[in-house]
Amino acid sequence: MSAPEDLKRKQPLVIGTHSGTFHCDEALALFMLKRLEEFQSAEIIRTRDTAKLAECDVVVDVGGEYDFSKLRFDHHQRGFEETFDEKHSIKLSSAGLIYKHYGKRVVAKELGLPLEDPKTETLYQKIYDSFIEALDGNDNGVPQYPSDVEAAYTDHTHLPSRVSRLNPWWNQIDIDVDARFAKAMELAGADFLDRIHFLGKAWLPARDIVLRALESRNQVDPSGRILRLESPCPWKEHLFDLEEDLGIPEDARPLYAIFPDDRAGQWRIQGVPLQVDSFELRKALPEPWRGYRDEELSEKSGVPGGVFVHHSGFIGGNATESGALDMAKKAVSF
Structure with missing residues (x-):
């Protein structure tokens, strides 16, 4: 089921991701999916049981498979080399994968822009460069400063560390980890939406001012x-x-x-x-x-x-x- 029409006919959907320690990339990936009509009512289950994952409509950050036609979005498997586009070299995390396929729709919906508006494309690219790429780099273990020449990516939020702190301490017991994961989705999503609205409502309008000044x-x-x-x-x-x-x-x-x-x-x-x-x-x-x-x-x-x-x-x-x-x-x- 790759088409939204197919997904709408099968409701409610089930989205699967891994249990245990959670990370920023899958928290944001699931938040993005839940912003879209076909996924907003989906149930989220956290498990590593392969049989349960096989029954899920969407699987994110687990399962050892990336196949958009089957809505499988893992990036840990050997041979995975997907990047955002040919201009980028950092491999995608689950956040990057979901953003690559659905991010433009999320941006357009949040700002009330037509999907094909050039502004939507500009913001889609800018949000990846200034927000999502840092999450991909962090989750894939890419040093931000691999040399003294140039940073591999920019990170102004330290969001992965903030999400990580929501995980239970090693010596805490009787903690509802799924509830903590829901908080992680909210935290990552709030930063993501803040970035969208700043760039769409403050950063992008400045471009016209600069263009007029240059001309x-x-x-x-x-x-x-x-x-x-x-x-x-x-x-x-x-x-x-x-x-x-x-x-x-x-x-x-x-x-x-x-x-x-x-x-x-x-x-x-x-x-x-x-x-x-x-x-x-x-x-x-x-x-x-x-x-x-x-x-x-x-x-x-x-x-x-x-x-x-x-x-x-x-x-x-x-x-x-x-x-x-x-x-x-x-x-x-x-």
């Missing part, structure tokens, strides 16, 4: 090296992606971004980093301005309305948009 950068300054963002937003990752998509040469890419700080009623100027989470910059604000504030900064920079420049030169501020733009122009040619 109008030569009107802001003929150099094209200053990005004027109409609103503060998560802009760095979008900038790097769009620069590649638009084919902007490296020697023509923005060096600084200016944007309003609505809480302070001021404007900020920030150097564009070499990487998203790096303080290494394409070009820092001028050294003679660094560490100064207010009138001293205005005197040093020659731009009225100076507020501050961080001692490292990665960010500064001015009381007005025109002042921030003048600082950026001076910094470009400094």
